[in-house]
Amino acid sequence: xxxxxxxxxxxxxxxxxxxxxxxxxxxxxxxxxxxxxxxxxxxxxxxxxxxxxxxxxxxxxxxxxxxxxxxxxxxxxxxxxxxxxxxxxxxxxxxxxxxxxxxxxxxxxxxxxxxxxxxxxxxxxxxxxxxxxxxxxxxxxxxxxxxxxxxxxxxxxxxxxxxxxxxxxxxxxxxxxxxxxxxxxxxxxxxxxxxxxxxxxxxxxxxxxxxxxxxxxxxxxxxxxxxxxxxxxxxxxxxxxxxxxxxxxxxxxxxxxxxxxxxxxxxxxxxxxxxxxxxxxxxxxxxxxxxxxxxxxxxxxxxxxxxxxxxxxxxxxxxxxxxxxxxxxxxxxxxxxxxxxxxxxxxxxxxxxxxxxxxxxxxxxxxxxxxxxxxxxxxxxxxxxxxxxxxxxxxxxxxxxxxxxxxxxxxxxxxxxxxxxxxxxxxxxxxxxxxxxxxxxxxxxxxxxxxxxxxxxxxxxxxxxxxxxxxxxxxxxxxxxxxxxxxxxxxxxxxxx
Amino acid sequence: xxxxxxxxxxxxxxxxxxxxxxxxxxxxxxxxxxxxxxxxxxxxxxxxxxxxxxxxxxxxxxxxxxxxxxxxxxxxxxxxxxxxxxxxxxxxxxxxxxxxxxxxxxxxxxxxxxxxxxxxxxxxxxxxxxxxxxxxxxxxxxxxxxxxxxxxxxxxxxxxxxxxxxxxxxxxxxxxxxxxxxxxxxxxxxxxxxxxxxxxxxxxxxxxxxxxxxxxxxxxxxxxxxxxxxxxxxxxxxxxxxxxxxxxxxxxxxxxxxxxxxxxxxxxxxxxxxxxxxxxxxxxxxxxxxxxxxxxxxxxxxxxxxxxxxxxxxxxxxxxxxxxxxxxxxxxxxxxxxxxxxxxxxxxxxxxxxxxxxxxxxxxxxxxxxxxxxxxxxxxxxxxxxxxxxxxxxxxxxxxxxxxxxxxxxxxxxxxxxxxxxxxxxxxxxxxxxxxxxxxxxxxxxxxxxxxxxxxxxxxxxxxxxxxxxxxxxxxxxxxxxxxxxxxxxxxxxxxx
Numbered sequence: 001x002x003x004x005x006x007x008x009x010x011x012x013x014x015x016x017x018x019x020x021x022x023x024x025x026x027x028x029x030x031x032x033x034x035x036x037x038x039x040x041x042x043x044x045x046x047x048x049x050x051x052x053x054x055x056x057x058x059x060x061x062x063x064x065x066x067x068x069x070x071x072x073x074x075x076x077x078x079x080x081x082x083x084x085x086x087x088x089x090x091x092x093x094x095x096x097x098x099x100x101x102x103x104x105x106x107x108x109x110x111x112x113x114x115x116x117x118x119x120x121x122x123x124x125x126x127x128x129x130x131x132x133x134x135x136x137x138x139x140x141x142x143x144x145x146x147x148x149x150x151x152x153x154x155x156x157x158x159x160x161x162x163x164x165x166x167x168x169x170x171x172x173x174x175x176x177x178x179x180x181x182x183x184x185x186x187x188x189x190x191x192x193x194x195x196x197x198x199x200x201x202x203x204x205x206x207x208x209x210x211x212x213x214x215x216x217x218x219x220x221x222x223x224x225x226x227x228x229x230x231x232x233x234x235x236x237x238x239x240x241x242x243x244x245x246x247x248x249x250x251x252x253x254x255x256x257x258x259x260x261x262x263x264x265x266x267x268x269x270x271x272x273x274x275x276x277x278x279x280x281x282x283x284x285x286x287x288x289x290x291x292x293x294x295x296x297x298x299x300x301x302x303x304x305x306x307x308x309x310x311x312x313x314x315x316x317x318x319x320x321x322x323x324x325x326x327x328x329x330x331x332x333x334x335x336x337x338x339x340x341x342x343x344x345x346x347x348x349x350x351x352x353x354x355x356x357x358x359x360x361x362x363x364x365x366x367x368x369x370x371x372x373x374x375x376x377x378x379x380x381x382x383x384x385x386x387x388x389x390x391x392x393x394x395x396x397x398x399x400x401x402x403x404x405x406x407x408x409x410x411x412x413x414x415x416x417x418x419x420x421x422x423x424x425x426x427x428x429x430x431x432x433x434x435x436x437x438x439x440x441x442x443x444x445x446x447x448x449x450x451x452x453x454x455x456x457x458x459x460x461x462x463x464x465x466x467x468x469x470x471x472x473x474x475x476x477x478x479x480x481x482x483x484x485x486x487x488x489x490x491x492x493x494x495x496x497x
Numbered sequence: 498x499x500x501x502x503x504x505x506x507x508x509x510x511x512x513x514x515x516x517x518x519x520x521x522x523x524x525x526x527x528x529x530x531x532x533x534x535x536x537x538x539x540x541x542x543x544x545x546x547x548x549x550x551x552x553x554x555x556x557x558x559x560x561x562x563x564x565x566x567x568x569x570x571x572x573x574x575x576x577x578x579x580x581x582x583x584x585x586x587x588x589x590x591x592x593x594x595x596x597x598x599x600x601x602x603x604x605x606x607x608x609x610x611x612x613x614x615x616x617x618x619x620x621x622x623x624x625x626x627x628x629x630x631x632x633x634x635x636x637x638x639x640x641x642x643x644x645x646x647x648x649x650x651x652x653x654x655x656x657x658x659x660x661x662x663x664x665x666x667x668x669x670x671x672x673x674x675x676x677x678x679x680x681x682x683x684x685x686x687x688x689x690x691x692x693x694x695x696x697x698x699x700x701x702x703x704x705x706x707x708x709x710x711x712x713x714x715x716x717x718x719x720x721x722x723x724x725x726x727x728x729x730x731x732x733x734x735x736x737x738x739x740x741x742x743x744x745x746x747x748x749x750x751x752x753x754x755x756x757x758x759x760x761x762x763x764x765x766x767x768x769x770x771x772x773x774x775x776x777x778x779x780x781x782x783x784x785x786x787x788x789x790x791x792x793x794x795x796x797x798x799x800x801x802x803x804x805x806x807x808x809x810x811x812x813x814x815x816x817x818x819x820x821x822x823x824x825x826x827x828x829x830x831x832x833x834x835x836x837x838x839x840x841x842x843x844x845x846x847x848x849x850x851x852x853x854x855x856x857x858x859x860x861x862x863x864x865x866x867x868x869x870x871x872x873x874x875x876x877x878x879x880x881x882x883x884x885x886x887x888x889x890x891x892x893x894x895x896x897x898x899x900x901x902x903x904x905x906x907x908x909x910x911x912x913x914x915x916x917x918x919x920x921x922x923x924x925x926x927x928x929x930x931x932x933x934x935x936x937x938x939x940x941x942x943x944x945x946x947x948x949x950x951x952x953x954x955x956x957x958x959x960x961x962x963x964x965x966x967x968x969x970x971x972x973x974x975x976x977x978x979x980x981x982x983x984x985x986x987x988x989x990x991x992x993x994x
Contacts, residue, residue: 009592010590016520022596026604042616046616058877059873062593091605091858092506116584118587124540134552155858175704179699202700314858334747358651358855359651360690375559376506377557379554380501
């Protein structure tokens with residue numbers, strides 16, 4: 001390689017030429033990704049052994065680097081953009097999401113305060129109101145209604161910030177010793193981020209309540225079970241702090257009853273957070289609005305456009321009804337960030353987003369979500385969501401029509417969960433059934449023709465098929481159904497064949 | 498606009514065409530950014546009034562959207578990529594950093610566990626060892642030496658994670674009540690993120706010690722002053738937990754004595770974190786290695802390639818000597834993330850980066866830093882850093898040679914800090930001096946020809962000029978010196994003129 005000329009690092013012609021090479025690389029990747037095994041065979045250490053121990057002393061050409069990405073890195077990736085990726089939840093890429101991220105990355109401003117790049121802060125406030133309206137949130141979460149929104153990188157960050165806000169609001173009454181008495185509530189279906197978040201903000205591990213759910217409520221919480229837990233804690237001198245209601249759980253897509261939980265939370269002064277990380281995208285369709293009925297009783301709501309809303313990683317919307325509760329917990333005012341010219345404006349309702357998040361630095365994420373909303377529009381996004389819901393329901397009907405399979409929880413959005421039933425006469429025992437289901441999942445994923453993940457419900461292993469890839473068409477879902485039936489036959493032959 | 502066809506969101510031809518339009522837009526921006534006022538005149542609400550209250554119902558064309566970015570957004574940005582941006586610390590963009598971010602965003606994998614995209618996790622481990630070696634870190638922070646590194650989005654995240662690790666290590670001896678007795682130490686020059694981080698993890702606000710520094714130690718901590726504070730706390734029954742040593746403080750670029758603080762920390766079982774957010778990039782040059790002498794006594798080190806290392810936002814390197822301390826505080830093992838095929842490997846030293854950070858989701862940041870290191874090489878990056886150091890020293894010498902100015906702290910890296918002295922005969926009083934300095938900074942920034950920020954040191958207002966933009970050349974620094982002299986004459990005329 002030739003020594004790098006430091007003056008060339010943002011030379012416009014070099015920038016345009018090398019960036020176009022990357023665009024061509026990625027366009028080729030999207031053209032071919034369907035042909036790759038979705039999950040690679042990649043033994044631990046596979047890449048480390050291929051790469052040198054230290055960076056090169058002299059720079060190398062971009063085409064050499066891209067060639068190596070092609071040869072060494074792509075073959076050891078799990079292809080989240082494959083139309084046959086049905087694992088975890090999808091992470092949508094799109095042309096508009098990518099364009100928005102390029103603008104954010106290219107302009108590369110750092111809008112920690114409004115003054116540090118005014119348009120970036122203002123666009124974020126605008127786009128959070130847009131998104132809140134599109135998702136049918138109550139006015140109390142919009143800037144125009146006294147609340148407001150911020151873009152984080154992840155739900156976990158949103159959870160840590162709202163937990164810290166709730167904690168500090170409680171400790172302002174209790175003094176700091178009170179931290180030992182604070183209790184956080186979630187269901188056995190809630191995302192692990194709530195437990196992790198509670199630990200991070202200093203809630204004792206023994207004060208995290210996992211409330212059981214069951215098939216009777218389709219794995220949603222019941223207000224009665226939360227009330228029992230809350231009242232028992234109050235009776236023991238503990239202080240109920242924070243409750244998570246999930247709209248679209250990770251394991252099964254279950255929905256907690258937001259209004260019932262909101263009423264309970266209000267009664268006990270508990271901070272209610274509505275986590276709609278995955279299903280929040282579906283809320284833009286009126287037919288799903290019922291699932292956030294009662295959201296005006298919540299303190300905060302979050303959802304991830306980087307899952308199912310064509311917004312490339314990372315992008316999490318957090319709305320709060322009381323921005324002051326958030327900023328009391330998270331604000332700092334070091335001198336090197338104070339604005340030498342606009343000090344009077346700071347008091348006049350100017351948003352400084354550094355006080356709405358963990359970090360000081362932050363990227364210009366708002367332009368990404370704004371480009372997505374502009375390029376695809378409300379109608380376009382609803383059509384996109386409904387297409388996946390329809391595919392998931394097709395798959396669910398196929399499972400229901402086949403005696404070998406069971407559907408575990410109703411497919412409310414685009415996640416289908418199912419186990420296979422063994423052919424054996426009589427009761428084969430739970431362990432054997434689980435082993436068969438594991439074997440089926442390993443066979444499906446091992447084929448390279450689709451990728452799914454799993455979940456345990458009531459102690460039983462079930463397969464999760466999350467529909468929602470940007471390039472997923474009905475034919476991929478249909479092919480995957482054929483694949484599942486084929487592998488089912490292989491892993492557990494009918495006794496008569 | 499035409500309704501969006503959901504099938505087109507990753508169509509390769511549309512992707513390539515619209516992405517090229519964004520590339521051309523950005524290349525044009527880099528070509529012209531020098532001509533724009535670095536800081537805009539943008540009154541609060543300026544953008545909100547230009548944009549509609551809700552997103553469009555039908556999608557719009559990319560050229561329409563880019564035209565609006567050009568017309569409404571660009572004029573209200575502070576231009577961090579301007580070669581005349583000398584505020585805060587720089588946020589470097591570069592062709593390679595941008596290319597790496599495009600690959601991360603375009604492939605859009607989510608490597609929370611190794612199994613979720615093996616190459617992404619493996620590349621991160623490799624690149625963290627590369628970067629650690631390049632910065633001259635002791636082996637104990639490399640995977641190859643029993644430690645390891647992770648890429649976060651920000652120093653704040655690294656601080657919260659290491660504070661949580663230190664806290665849980667301490668609480669495993671003390672029980673949770675001990676959280677009320679934990680004490681965190683930093684200097685009056687340390688970044689506000691330490692105070693914020695300590696609050697987030699539940700350390701009582703009254704247990705954060707701000708140790709004063711002074712000109713006598715060039716605003717670095719002295720081990721003696723920290724020892725006094727630690728011993729006083731121990732005598733009061735408190736538990737010293739965590740100490741921050743900064744290499745290159747935000748306000749003045751000061752350096753704390755890592756070895757002395759490390760010895761003290763070891764003696765008292767305190768977690769020592771070395772924050773080299775800004776100056777860490779300079780550590781790749783041997784002439785700066787002295788500043789991390791003793792780092793093998795630290796528990797963790799962090800630095801931000803997104804500041805001065807040609808790596809677009811966001812990218813923070815965190816290294817720890819004990820990965821187990823980090824993962825004990827941050828690990829979760831929900832069923833939906835367990836790997837159905839490789840369960841045995843998980844015990845065998847496989848890194849699952851979700852347990853090294855706050856969030857579960859994470860972008861493929863490693864490929865960005867890897868492209869930067871490959872494209873520019875160790876020699877190229879050293880040349881880049883030295884060019885800025887030289888420019889900063891030129892500016893410092895110009896200040897020293899002019900009786901109107903003072904240099905407040907030695908320019909160790911590329912940050913110069915200075916006040917102007919008024920012409921007045923006799924002592925004008927501190928307030929008048931501060932007012933004059935504020936006036937000078939407002940005049941410089943108001944000209945649009947450069948942008949700087951300020952700091953307060955020993956109660957006095959000083960101007961900060963942080964050199965380090967990717968497009969900054971010596972002529973920009975020289976022009977800025979002329980601008981400062983010109984504005985100095987305007988805001989405070991010589992009595993005889």
